[in-house]
Amino acid sequence: MSTGKRKLGTGLFVLFLLAMAFLIVISVSSLYFGYNGYIREEEGYLIYLITGVFGLMLAAYGANQMRSHIVVIQPIEFNVVTLTECEKCGFRNIRKFESGDYVLKTHGDCPKCDGQMVISSIYHEEGQTPGLF
Amino acid sequence: MFSTIIQQIPGEDPIQNIVGYLFSFLMMAIFFLFYNRIQMTMWLREIEGALGRLEIMRNEARRVAITTIKEAGKPENEIDSKVDRILDYFQISPVNLDPSGIVWKLEHLIDVRDNRWKEDVQMMAPAAEKAQINNLENLLQVASGLNLLYRIVRHYYLFGKKMSSFYVIMQLQMLLPLVMQEADALTGALNAFAKGQPIGDGAGALVAAKLMHGKKKKIVAKEVVSADFKLNGRRLLVLKAEGPGGNVGRPGDGIEKLMEDHRGKVSLIIMVDAALKLEGEKTGEVAEGIGAAIGGIGVERYKIEEIALKYKVPLNAVIVRESVQEAIAPMKKEITEGVDAALKRVMQLIEERTSDGDTVIVAGIGNTIGIGQ
The missing domain is CATH 1.10.287 (Helix Hairpins)
Structure with missing residues (x-):
């Protein structure tokens, strides 16, 4: 923007x-x-x-x-994060949202065990309000 | 003669006093005669400012829509004029002089509109996948909403100015905060739809998605997916819109199909949805009630109420509270926590209101953008 x-x-x-x-x-x-x-x-x-x-x-x-x-545009980019979780051992990992992510998508193998990592939620933290201005 | 009058004026410097009196009278006359005009000018300036912001938001929405379609759909031809044409689409509501049967007319119109939008998006973005087409359609709807807001505010602004109508300008100025709140919410949704991120409205769909995760699914109605499994001795029929593309599906048709398939032998219908909170209430709070928890113009709610009445099945609702801005902005952490709380509440309801062997329908309502199943 x-x-x-x-x-x-x-x-x-x-x-x-x-x-x-x-x-x-x-x-x-x-x-x-x-x-x-x-x-x-x-x-x-x-x-x-x-x-x-x-x-x-x-x-x-x-x-x-x-x-x-005087309208100054201050684009607000939401800090959206993706939380992935291992279905077997419960190992969690938080990273920035990437294009193609969606909740309940399988996302590779768990680095701790041989379980599957699944995106358990995608959310943005507080501190930003919706809107351009 | 003049000097005699001057001498009657009290004070040491009569000329200064005359100027003072004249100035006061002049100011009073100006305020009495032109107060409305001054007030109207101030309101017009305020509306001009808001209109300028709306114009920037509308242009930004159009730009984001065009950029995203070009990135996702790899169009062969220029799409700017096509996008402009879509942004100006309108829908004529069915005549309501004879309200009987109006729901089906509305449903038909919505079908036609949805198909038209989808076809146009497909033509513009031939390389886009199904989920992306749904997201692009949602994005264009947001841009269209901002375009409509801008045109309506501009209409009343110009109309009030042209007619010098104090009351038109006053009403517009008083409605401005609500209009701008709506516009801010739509602008906040732009990025979420462009990137395919889950939005606040998807709370209900997320509850259903978590329940049906890992279970066998099938399509039960247009863009509605359902899973049939056993949990704690009950048979659960869980449904939601088909994700992860931006889509609300036809949950009314889905529930109707499941009810007919089971010949009405369902003990309870639980609908989970995001609902608007009142000022002062916490985002992500969960509440429970009775009735069909579903928004929109009422077609889907009508169908659900009809089928629940036909088989006398109790309708229960679980809602996750959020504001109108939060409903279409990327999902907040509080809402994801609310989703977990809503899931617990659904399980509690099933435990308390049904017995072993009963069949329960759980419908997760809302836009399923960024949410799989």
């Missing part, structure tokens, strides 16, 4: 980045003025602080929205 990104208009993306940068500059400046006003006990510092906080919240929301529109 390939890795790629969903196409997003470059112009729109640059415009969005510029708007975000502008918003962040305005918000940080506003916070700075608000803080200075508070230190100097000037009137109206609260409006600057509120504007700064809301501006930063808006920037964070915008960035989060943009993130959801």
Whole structure:
């Protein structure tokens, strides 16, 4: 499976980045003025602080929205293993799944005795969720 | 005149206050007048994102299907356009104004569809073996499912946008999590079907396979294999879909045939299947109940219920719990443990509910991909 990104208009993306940068500059400046006003006990510092906080919240929301529109494909390969078991002595062997494996397929002779090895189960371990993304 | 009005405004800087009031009124007006439109735009953006993901999933499924068919079937001609044609197949449900006999019409349609899919896969992949053809058919069904999901979401998205319909967009946005869950599940199944790995849905088939392993088998219905043997003084008739290709078989026909062959002298029917768990329940948990444990559109369940009723044979069900994603993804370790627990439960049921000399049918239901017998 390939890795790629969903196409997003470059112009729109640059415009969005510029708007975000502008918003962040305005918000940080506003916070700075608000803080200075508070230190100097000037009137109206609260409006600057509120504007700064809301501006930063808006920037964070915008960035989060943009993130959801950039789709990165992370292919998930399930770690599927094949468990073979000797029908006679119970010797077990776990290895990676190979094409052509299926449950209850006889799979050669047992290395410990002269019994037959049979694929007793094929499964994947926890830790991976189905899906491409 | 203007300066008199200005002087009436409280505060030290009346101009600043006017700007403030105007701004507040403007914002209120914007929210009152355009709230729906703003909300709709946000939902549309969210749906666009989901639609983009669905498109990638659909294209990926198509690519995997084409690659696998080329690898397994060694086609002589280009198959891309044939795959595209198969992905667009549709099925028209029978008319239900007069429901009498609809089950048989449905069965006929399913037969026609299955044969058509198989024939098309065989034509595209002449070098593929029987099991591989079944797997490729399943793979194409997954790709077709993703294609359908994408087309439906795109339809409602474009329709809602075209009509500027708040309610169409709202319903689509609210259904998105369920749609994406379904799409994720189908995408997770791609690799399993392409490689022929057992999937979660095969839990029931695996129970039957373990029971009939090493016994003499015969075909009792279309793509259904059965074994007849004695265990703990009982006669067991075990059946499952014929593996290891991706296949669910016709267990309804299989059970019917076994019942008729034994003239209804069967003490118990036990059906083992994977079943959807509720949120909060553990994967691989085993539960027991009454009735025909089999999914699908109901044709097979109808047949099983009919034959059980005809001979008044009790129907018992043993299920292995799993989520919808786990059902079509490669089998999890918890499910294989659940299979062992289900096998024990079946043996316990036979021990408790029947006596020496009784005949019991055990039907392992589910897709038998990657599971032999």
